[in-house]
Amino acid sequence: MDFHVKDLSLAEQGKNRIEWAEIDMPVLRKEIRERFIKEKPLKGIRIAACLHVTTETANLMRTLKEGGAEVYLCASNPLSTQDDVAAALVKYYDIPVFAIKGEDEDTYYSHIRELLKRKPHITMDDGADLISTLHKEYPELTSEVIGGTEETTTGVIRLKAMAKDGALKYPVIAVNEALTKHLFDNRYGTGQSTIDGILRATNRLISGSVFVVAGYGWCGKGVAMRARGMGAEVIVTEVDPIKALEARMDGFRVMPMIEAAKVGDIFCTVTGNINVIREEHFRVMKDGAIISNSGHFNVEIDIPALERMAVKKRKVREFVEEYTLQDGRRIYLLAEGRLVNLSAAEGHPASVMDMSFANQALSAEYIVKEGKNLKPDVYVVPGHIDRRVAELKLKAMGIAIDELTPEQVEYLNSWEMGT
Structure with missing residues (x-):
């Protein structure tokens, strides 16, 4: 073989x-x-x-x-x-x-x-x-x-x-x-495993941090939900007005990435798109900001831009690379920008x-x-x-549910019964 x-x-x-x-x-x-x-x-x-x-x-x-x-x-x-x-x-x-x-x-x-x-x-x-x-x-x-x-x-x-x-x-x-x-794997699976990957990579306390989630699809919903459950203040960034509205109605702060970049401690992208976090965002991030991705490809973070901006780079933990910028600020990239839940954890x-x-x-x-x-x-x-x-x-799971009665089936299929 x-x-x-x-x-x-x-x-x-x-x-x-x-x-x-x-x-x-x-x-x-x-x-x-x-x-x-x-x-x-x-x-x-x-x-x-x-x-x-x-x-x-x-x-x-x-x-x-x-x-x-x-x-x-x-x-x-x-x-x-x-x-x-x-x-x-x-x-x-x-x-x-x-x-x-x-x-x-x-x-x-x-x-x-x-x-x-x-x-x-x-x-x-x-x-x-x-x-x-x-x-x-x-x-x-x-x-x-x-x-x-x-x-x-x-x-x-x-x-x-x-x-x-x-x-x-x-x-x-x-x-x-x-x-x-997608209702279960993307939300509950990605939510738990992403937090798991970030914790294994960094061993940082999430409680009390500002956690920025880029994208509020089913994966983003799961990550935001679990980050809040760990005690973080969660900010959601979006390009879709309906998803942004949903995130706000779910109790999360919503703002453009350029504003979130100034206050975030931990960032995670789950959009499926390229360059969601890029040079203009790196320029305003706090010293010590942690950036990660849980989308499938390592394109959501503009890593080439971060490489160009850095005057020094070193590996500080197994899945953590430290980029030191010209003004001395440090930005930490997890798992080479690849999906952190499977790279740094078990998925x-x-x-x-x-x-x-x-x-x-x-x-x-x-x-x-x-x-x-x-x-x-x-x-x-x-x-x-x-x-x-x-x-x-x-x-x-040992769970039983109800079944429609013949009367209920007839009612749902009828337009005449009404009130």
Whole structure:
């Protein structure tokens, strides 16, 4: 088996952590994997997955393989790989993995190309690097692809742009758009794991600080909520008037970044856009300001501008780089501007990824059944899959809910009953 991981001797540790995560993923482990083992809905299908190589992802890969698929995995971010997990997937589960934490850009893309050489029938993306590389460098292979999935807001934005330009050659299910994904994974997962990453990187007290959140989408809502819960004074910056209004109604201060930059102690970007924090903001930041990003790519902070402005740079902690400016002020960049929740911490808790990866597994099954009937475009997760994931999660949590009575169904479907 061809693979490229850091050290196979880490495999036992990784296996233990994979099994620990599995305990908190009952939907994927029990409700989906057990059926996949019996039915083999993915038999004969080659799946190339460019995802964060974490314990939760490992359990998704195991489920897909149990469903009959031939699975290949590479990292969707150079700093998010858990090397022990990568080793365990190779050694104990016979799944080829191409991922090493801290790999350079050339290695990162060489790993993506290794997956594409396997001529996948389904692609799974976390940021759309796999699918964009496939379209740019291996266009002849697109005809063999039945369909793909995309996990992130950033990736969905890229794929919709491809579809709009007529460049997308096969259908893609936007797993990120599933209600059981973005309402929970983005809000509760990103919220908790981002704070976790900032704390592990800095060991700073959040209580009493001024915490600036750039972007008030579902991820921003989660980060702002958790920062406030830790005792911070939270400021939200936005470009969308509706989201800005919502942030204010939720009790947060709202202002332009140029004003927030003057008072913030800790900054976190979650917008999916470029240069959200840039030179004019660095120029007015307080000495000791901490800047981080929890969006998918390391473009939300204008790091080249910070490099140009700095007269001195040094690494002060494992995930903390100190930039000293000409006037002596110091700005601290976390995790090289990459997503701090996966670079400096372990990413989302398994419980919330249980729903996201249940959507991935069921979307892959849907693609096998319906992919040939779909035109090249970006599609939301079918409603019956989204609802089924919610039902399975409630069942796993031991929660029962009401059902509509026949009378209630009739009332909701009638226009005549009224008052």
